[in-house]
Structures are given as structure tokens and as C-alpha cells.
Amino acid sequence: xxxxxxxxxxxxxxxxxxxxxxxxxxxxxxxxxxxxxxxxxxxxxxxxxxxxxxxxxxxxxxxxxxxxxxxxxxxxxxxxxxxxxxxxxxxxxxxxxxxxx
Numbered sequence: 120x121x122x123x124x125x126x127x128x129x130x131x132x133x134x135x136x137x138x139x140x141x142x143x144x145x146x147x148x149x150x151x152x153x154x155x156x157x158x159x160x161x162x163x164x165x166x167x168x169x170x171x172x173x174x175x176x177x178x179x180x181x182x183x184x185x186x187x188x189x190x191x192x193x194x195x196x197x198x199x200x201x202x203x204x205x206x207x208x209x210x211x212x213x214x215x216x217x218x219x220x
Contacts, residue, residue, distance in 0.1 A: 122185035124220060126166040127159060127192070127212070132177045142169075142178035144203040151205045155212075163220065180212065182219065192219060 131143040146152050146169045156167035168183075180193035192215045201207040 122188070124163070124165060124182045125185055126168050126183040127216075128181045128183050128189070129167075129169040130172050130177050130179050130181065131169065132171070141198045141201050141203050141208075142180070145201065145205050145208045148205050155209055159216075163216065180215075190219075192216070 129142050129146055131146070152167070159165045159167050178195055178198045179191055180198070181189040182192050183189050193211065197211060197215075198208075201211060
């Protein structure tokens with residue numbers, strides 16, 4: 120039995136020179152990103168987090184569960200289609216959350 124989701128985590132590449140990656144561009148729109156985080160908290164009781172990594176699977180968006188496990192919601196291909204648009208990111212994320220949860 121899967122535990123409850125507690126957070127949505129956006130993971131972007133930490134390496135320099137890749138600052139233009141779509142997830143990083145979206146998360147830098149601080150007011151919109153904060154507003155989305157508040158909406159996800161109210162609607163799904165989920166925190167919205169971002170972190171940098173260099174494992175080679177970034178950018179991606181993960182669901183983090185109570186037990187510490189994660190599950191991929193959006194992969195690099197999904198994020199490439201948003202082309203840095205916050206509105207496309209939110210629409211795509213909400214669509215996945217609707218199917219996922």
C-alpha cells in the first residue's frame with residue numbers, strides 16, 4: 120500500500136551553463152511559483168519544493184511520499200514541451216496530478 124504524497128519536488132540540473140533549463144526558468148518566476156505552491160497546499164495538501172541535482176535524470180518533477188519514496192510525475196520530455204512557460208507548466212503538472220492522485 121502506497122503512503123500519502125507529501126510534496127511535489129522539481130529537480131533541475133545543478134551544473135553551470137544549464138540555467139536555461141525549462142524547470143529552472145519556471146521556478147525563477149517566484150511570485151507565480153509561490154502562488155502555485157499555496158494552491159497545491161490548499162487543494163492536495165502538498166508542499167512544492169525545488170532542488171538541484173546532478174544525477175543525469177534532470178530536469179524532472181517527483182512526488183514525494185510520507186515513507187520517503189518518490190515517483191516520477193514529469194520527465195525531461197514533458198518539461199521540454201513547456202518551453203519555459205509557467206502557464207504550460209502548471210497545466211501539465213495539474214493534469215498529471217489529476218491522473219496520479
